[in-house]
Amino acid sequence: MGYSDVNEKLKQHNYRLTNQREAVLEVMLGNRGRHLSAEEVLQEARSKHPLIGIATVYRTLDKLASMDILTKIMFGDKFRYEICDKNRHQHHHIICVSCGAITEVEEDLLNRLEANLEQKGFQIVDHDLKFYAYCPVCMKQKA
Amino acid sequence: MGYSDVNEKLKQHNYRLTNQREAVLEVMLGNRGRHLSAEEVLQEARSKHPLIGIATVYRTLDKLASMDILTKIMFGDKFRYEICDKNRHQHHHIICVSCGAITEVEEDLLNRLEANLEQKGFQIVDHDLKFYAYCPVCMKQKA
DNA sequence: CTAAAATTGATAATGATTATCATTAATGGC
């Protein structure tokens, strides 16, 4: 999802691009591949727009997620957001149970399973796969 | 996980089986295959032990989960618990986006993927797979 | 039976998210 794709989506939804929203969007675009919480977005957005409030951050993140510019995922106890990349394979997450680092898994073996479920009468809308593991770094420290 | 398996586990952890804990356990054993929230457990447990408090329910559920008698899973915005069935395949969940019904998927295609990740240096501890879908019942209503 | 330890329940605290609402900013028609 590049800058131009984002702009197109914003127009499609005739979305008013205020300074606050732009600040949030820049934070997200500048953190491609990372998974940010609303609080983290707030902190960084304040460097561009010092008076932005947490409510606006939540509203903006949710709105961007509803137009498929961001992905909103629950990690443990809070939601985290990242730029949505439809070109890339659907990806899953490995959460290190020791240090909390989040790694992504590109492989997607779920298509076959989903086809199976659709034959049983479900219409799959989305899926969410998380692995809990010791990451390679923490594995070394254990040894 | 039958009654005797549970009792054995309780002994292994020399777990004091108070009336309150027994009430919670009975609720869970009587709802095999369902996914109950702490609040739901409280309501039903009160029919056996009217004065039990919500804090005790949380404590008991977490303790039972820590000794692998229950499974604790985040659904949407709250935790739900169910009797853990190690004999059965690890199973995943389909959450209907329309009516909220939870169906289970027995198939487990994840072993291969996990083996792959372990070769990359991860040590997988657990995983969590959820599908969001329209269930067969809601599909009919849509048509 | 008694002292130490564990359990309980009421309730306060926490923390993320959402709702409220008055104020401010942007838009469209003129």
Add this chain to the structure above:
DNA sequence: GCCATTAATGATAATCATTATCAATTTTAG
């Protein structure tokens, strides 16, 4: 540009699930 309407914002209160606290009660071991 100038209003009137509508949308967006920020401060803050409300919500809700979960966790922590702590005094009172119960259980256990000796």
